[in-house]
Amino acid sequence: MSRYMTSYSASDLLRALSAKGFVESGDQELESFVLAQQQETELPLYIRALVGVGAFIASICLIGLVALGLSVDENEDFLIIGLAFVALAIVLQKFSGNGATIRQSFMMQSSFAFMATGKSLFVFALVMIFESGWAGTLATLGITVATYYVYRMSVDRFLSSFAVLFSIHLNVAFVEELPESREIFFNLFVFCEVLLAALLTWSGKIRRDFVPVKYALFCSLCVAALFLVSRFEFAYAMEEEVIRPLFMSLLFAGALIAAIAWIAGGPAKLKSEALILACLGAAALGAIAAPGITLAILLMVLGYGKHEKIMIAMGALLLPLFLYHYYYELDVSLLQKSGVLVGSGLLLLAARFYLHFRKLDQGDTA
Template identity: 25%
Template structure:
């Protein structure tokens, strides 16, 4: 099955001409431009903006926190205005690099002025929320969602309890899955342009947080308030498993498969068994949920992210096992044989239909 279905595959015949016209109208002047020319233009824009930032920083910002805050806001606002003036490569990259530098000046100035990580995290969250809606660029919206999500989790770690942080992480997972599941309907709304970058930003926030929790747990724990307890890994795994099972149920419905049929029971049993085997590594079931969304939305980027993090969390699962090396090898051997047997069962029970050419 192709990862990129054609318009003929996904739309009725009466809507195909209108869709082709809409896609053609969105093409810009850079479509036929060689990729290396676009790279050079973008590099020139970034280089010019950083020279400007260095000049302004030497004259205005050094030792002057209020100046950094004001200059950062001016640069960020100017970048948003500049981005709305055009969509060619130079303008978009110049606006993006200038805006990122402005955001860094603003957040750094707030932190230096208040000497408070809480205030800096709150300022980051507010700024990125505003940019998410006012800055018309997919990359900036992705970064705003990522930075805002991480700032929210950090703020909760510094002020709340570990349980609240984990509950919020599950909530962000729910939001990411809903955005991908309802992607087609939401993109036709007034804020359709921020659906996809926000969904990718939330997924990246989830996976990055789980990497911190799995591989750098001591540092992750040091960010909490003293005495603050977090959810046991098994509870977090079950929460993420529920979200993944819900998405699997929705995908089965959208593909006209019966959730209570043989295919649905097999999918649910496989996901449940995976969650049960990796209770101490919540990242595994989270990455499998992303893999499910990637296959459903035919997103190569999402599939690549999911496969990469499945491997990362798989290695973490191996090292997290409190067993001898011999016992670990037997566990890996047994789980591998079980997965091969499951694959054989699925191929025999649900043979793939022949592709129609």
């Protein structure tokens, strides 16, 4: 995989193109354009994750301080305090500067903590005022849209976008007003998420500002798959509701086939034997109604095609979980489950031997 997952910088790419005569050496206009398309310089991913954890802990402390240390009697007060925290976060970010200094890092972390606290208090206040989960969704959406271009921090954009999608999933899954149409709304929302994620992934005209939204959509799809494999039921009163996984499984299988075609270079390239077998395998996954397994493979395929290791890691982490659940939930005896596991392993080994025998596992011939 390392042969195809090599990372390149903008300067390396320009030098390689210049050496092969595709561009003129020293073209400052082209160099400026390429560098302008790059994302703003940010800390490594693991550092941003640690910053997020630290800001989350700080936000909890700040919320506790507001709730216990201040005399807040009305929900409207939480609303005002939340907006004040949001404004303070924006001011801190503006004055933090661009240098990688201790002062800049401290101000950015403080700004992120204030922003998370302000948004949480704002959403909490509106939920308590209107006494509705949908009010929380609309509040989260409103504050996310209002701050998206004002507060330019990718971690905040991702978390805010994911919070909007996650709140919609919670409302669709648990609001009692949707007992007869819950499955329709759930599947419709997942379908819209897949379409939007496909647009953000495959379109070359989407600005990099929306990359956090793309990751939020894929994380939300993972949440939807986890909803279907969770141990709780969607139950209200004396009735028990079931959201069947077949639609989501077929939807993810179709997306996987589309991803294979896109990576291969278009639907016309699907005539090769290797790609036909890959598409048949995707269709088989859709037929057995295992949306989690299909989604995990889809994430790894897209990550491979887009050279995004985050998506590959997401798929690799989720695949064992969904495989375990699928075999664990089979309504057969323990001996029969053992037979299914052994049979699946033998089938995979046979497929691997066939691919090697036909030399379909070599990238140049496939």
